[in-house]
Amino acid sequence: MENLAVQQWIDNVIKPEQIERYLNHGKDFIDEPFIQETLLQTRNPDKNRVREIMAKSLELERLNPDETATLLNCTDEDLWQEMYATGLKIKHKVYGRRIVFFAPLYVSNNCVNSCVYCGYRKENKESVRHRLSPAELEEEIKALVSKGHKRLIMVYGEHPDSDVHYIADTLRIAYNTKVGNGEIRRVNVNAAPMSIEDLKILRDVGIGTFQVFQETYHHATYKKMHPRGLKANMGWRLYASHRAMEAGVDDVGIGALFGLADWKFEVMGLLAHTIDLEQKFGGVGPHTISFPRMQPAVNTPFAEKSPNLVDNDTFKKLVTVIRLSVPYTGMILTARESAEVRNDVINVGCSQIDADSNIGVGAYSKDKVEVNTQQFVLGDQRSLDEAIRDMARMGYITSFCTADYRCGRTGGCFMGIAKKGKIHNLCQPNAILTFKEYLLDYASEETRQAASYLIDKEFEALPNDNIKQTVKSCWSVLKPGNGICFCKKTAGLTQNK
Numbered sequence: 001m002e003n004l005a006v007q008q009w010i011d012n013v014i015k016p017e018q019i020e021r022y023l024n025h026g027k028d029f030i031d032e033p034f035i036q037e038t039l040l041q042t043r044n045p046d047k048n049r050v051r052e053i054m055a056k057s058l059e060l061e062r063l064n065p066d067e068t069a070t071l072l073n074c075t076d077e078d079l080w081q082e083m084y085a086t087g088l089k090i091k092h093k094v095y096g097r098r099i100v101f102f103a104p105l106y107v108s109n110n111c112v113n114s115c116v117y118c119g120y121r122k123e124n125k126e127s128v129r130h131r132l133s134p135a136e137l138e139e140e141i142k143a144l145v146s147k148g149h150k151r152l153i154m155v156y157g158e159h160p161d162s163d164v165h166y167i168a169d170t171l172r173i174a175y176n177t178k179v180g181n182g183e184i185r186r187v188n189v190n191a192a193p194m195s196i197e198d199l200k201i202l203r204d205v206g207i208g209t210f211q212v213f214q215e216t217y218h219h220a221t222y223k224k225m226h227p228r229g230l231k232a233n234m235g236w237r238l239y240a241s242h243r244a245m246e247a248g249v250d251d252v253g254i255g256a257l258f259g260l261a262d263w264k265f266e267v268m269g270l271l272a273h274t275i276d277l278e279q280k281f282g283g284v285g286p287h288t289i290s291f292p293r294m295q296p297a298v299n300t301p302f303a304e305k306s307p308n309l310v311d312n313d314t315f316k317k318l319v320t321v322i323r324l325s326v327p328y329t330g331m332i333l334t335a336r337e338s339a340e341v342r343n344d345v346i347n348v349g350c351s352q353i354d355a356d357s358n359i360g361v362g363a364y365s366k367d368k369v370e371v372n373t374q375q376f377v378l379g380d381q382r383s384l385d386e387a388i389r390d391m392a393r394m395g396y397i398t399s400f401c402t403a404d405y406r407c408g409r410t411g412g413c414f415m416g417i418a419k420k421g422k423i424h425n426l427c428q429p430n431a432i433l434t435f436k437e438y439l440l441d442y443a444s445e446e447t448r449q450a451a452s453y454l455i456d457k458e459f460e461a462l463p464n465d466n467i468k469q470t471v472k473s474c475w476s477v478l479k480p481g482n483g484i485c486f487c488k489k490t491a492g493l494t495q496n497k
């Protein structure tokens with residue numbers, strides 16, 4: 001595309017009135033002096049105070065800023081151990097012992113922005129650019145479906161080549177591509193902030209969660225990291241989720257890129273974002289929170305020398321505080337992290353992970369890692385089968401279920417059930433069935449063996465005989481490749497419980 005056409009597109013993306021309408025007395029929701037002061041006032045917290053706050057989280061109540069700051073300021077390692085255990089208890093109370101698996105699919109990496117930490121920044125001449133054609137996208141989807149995936153997050157650079165119409169077309173392709181009895185049942189999108197009008201287009205083609213990470217909530221750092229391009233407008237990004245919810249996209253995902261600014265500030269920023277969404281949208285905040293940690297990228301030295309890089313121990317702590325602060329929200333731990341870190345941090349309350357991820361554009365169908373088309377370098381290279389086996393050995397059941405969305409349990413409906421700690425009653429039967437489906441159709445013998453005891457255990461733990469009976473009747477007809485959609489079979493029954 002000619003430079004002039006690109007510039008004309010850029011000039012029309014941001015709609016200032018779609019930022020201003022959400023401001024509080026002309027200011028955005030990141031009140032930096034308040035955050036800094038709260039962090040200062042809650043230093044050296046008393047043990048009993050920390051335990052009181054943990055008890056509140058266990059009741060599945062969202063924490064206030066001073067409570068979150070108190071946890072962030074804890075320096076007692078024994079108390080941290082208690083917080084880790086509390087994070088896991090909360091996760092089990094809300095979501096049960098299931099972990100939702102998904103795959104990231106990078107669709108295009110042309111980008112008009114200049115983010116200092118990103119391998120896709122437009123000035124990076126060592127990054128090889130590509131946008132998938134419809135045929136290439138279909139090959140990517142087929143490769144993922146053939147491994148057993150049912151749920152994607154499709155990722156796009158910010159560029160007129162991948163505008164809303166291109167994204168909508170790619171969603172249609174993803175939903176319509178079948179391989180045998182396999183299919184993609186939920187497509188989430190990670191893309192640039194859009195207008196309400198554009199988001200309505202994505203709503204109408206069945207977008208799952210619309211995910212936009214703020215990167216950093218710290219104004220001065222944001223400015224430094226995003227010197228040019230559309231992304232230089234921090235307000236447009238801060239209210240991307242607000243616009244999505246106003247457009248009727250029920251589920252939004254927020255996140256911060258840890259490593260850019262002070263980690264405690266970023267956790268407070270995520271909380272402020274959650275609170276503002278809840279206040280403006282009838283108590284409904286983000287469906288998921290992500291906490292990617294900055295990773296090395298091709299020809300991107302900043303990613304390895306930022307003064308705010310987060311070590312493994314701190315990473316575990318910040319994930320724990322997010323779980324305690326927003327107990328009912330989904331939390332995504334990605335393959336940016338090594339298998340070792342993920343196997344540890346999952347135990348403080350994460351609910352979703354990806355596996356077998358290949359983040360080069362067009363890389364799944366070629367089945368090779370192409371570093372020059374990647375945004376950053378991945379830490380966990382396990383196959384889906386291996387990751388599922390590891391989770392099973394740790395006692396986690398893998399879920400490929402997407403019945404919530406197909407039964408309309410999104411947005412406020414999902415949150416209402418999750419906040420009462422009842423969502424796992426709906427999800428557990430479907431998790432068992434979709435796991436069994438995966439084991440029959442895709443798993444290695446070793447994984448089948450590792451998982452079989454878990455299926456029996458989770459079956460016994462189902463809430464009542466009625467549900468057990470239905471699950472049994474579904475799996476009695478299971479055969480490899482017979483194409484039954486178990487979510488559809490059980491959704492009616494579980495939805496009414």
Ligand code: SF4
Pocket residue numbers: 111112113114115118119120121122156157158231
């Ligand atoms: S972080 Fe996103 S917007 Fe920034 S350069 Fe990378 S792809 Fe583009």
